[in-house]
Amino acid sequence: TQLLEQSPQFLSIQEGENLTVYCNSSSVFSSLQWYRQEPGEGPVLLVTVVTGGEVKKLKRLTFQFGDARKDSSLHITAAQPGDTGLYLCAGEEGGYQKVTFGIGTKLQVIP
Amino acid sequence: DAGVIQSPRHEVTEMGQEVTLRCKPISGHDYLFWYRQTMMRGLELLIYFNNNVPIDDSGMPEDRFSAKMPNASFSTLKIQPSEPRDSAVYFCASSLGGISWTNTEAFFGQGTRLTVV
Numbered sequence: 001t002q003l004l005e006q007s008p009q010f011l012s013i014q015e016g017e018n019l020t021v022y023c024n025s026s027s028v029f030s031s032l033q034w035y036r037q038e039p040g041e042g043p044v045l046l047v048t049v050v051t052g053g054e055v056k057k058l059k060r061l062t063f064q065f066g067d068a069r070k071d072s073s074l075h076i077t078a079a080q081p082g083d084t085g086l087y088l089c090a091g092e093e094g095g096y097q098k099v100t101f102g103i104g105t106k107l108q109v110i111p
Numbered sequence: 112d113a114g115v116i117q118s119p120r121h122e123v124t125e126m127g128q129e130v131t132l133r134c135k136p137i138s139g140h141d142y143l144f145w146y147r148q149t150m151m152r153g154l155e156l157l158i159y160f161n162n163n164v165p166i167d168d169s170g171m172p173e174d175r176f177s178a179k180m181p182n183a184s185f186s187t188l189k190i191q192p193s194e195p196r197d198s199a200v201y202f203c204a205s206s207l208g209g210i211s212w213t214n215t216e217a218f219f220g221q222g223t224r225l226t227v228v
Contacts, residue, residue: 042202088154
């Protein structure tokens with residue numbers, strides 16, 4: 001059983017469209033991170049959210065941490081082909097050994 | 112800095128053979144992590160080191176898996192004997208300081224794709 005559920009698992013959209021992917025859990029996390037992973041590469045950190053309700057923006061990407069710190073969302077505005085990749089969320093319950101990764105959302109942006 | 116360097120990038124081996132994966136962390140980083148990624152289970156932490164000392168190996172699946180960090184610039188993950196279910200992408204990551212990921216960033220290598228036939 002995955003502690004972190006990511007949805008959707010796959011998403012294929014046209015360039016210019018908006019999208020939202022989700023990361024949900026029944027556990028409370030002290031922090032949550034989002035990563036992007038390209039084929040043949042390791043994950044690269046995009047953002048860390050810590051406070052319940054926190055919203056962070058990274059250019060066209062908007063990240064939100066749920067009020068109860070159990071869930072998070074990633075919204076991409078006007079998606080571009082360069083956004084293609086696997087988006088992973090990782091929740092920390094306290095200490096490195098308590099970091100749990102979701103399986104990810106595989107995003108394809110078609111030109 | 113060249114980032115975290117892993118070798119080999121791809122490894123195909125027969126069941127029962129010994130496999131050794133290698134990692135060179137970013138210079139100056141004091142934490143090193145080994146992860147395994149599969150389609151079904153995603154990224155799973157196997158073991159991590161702090162200042163070359165193994166801190167938590169509870170994620171190591173079986174006694175067939177072992178990891179060492181003889182110095183600050185090198186670590187190995189060994190599987191002996193290997194089995195088909197060990198097929199996965201193995202990542203090494205390193206970070207600088209911090210007790211939790213809230214305060215630091217882990218940098219991942221490009222991974223080793225292991226196939227056991």
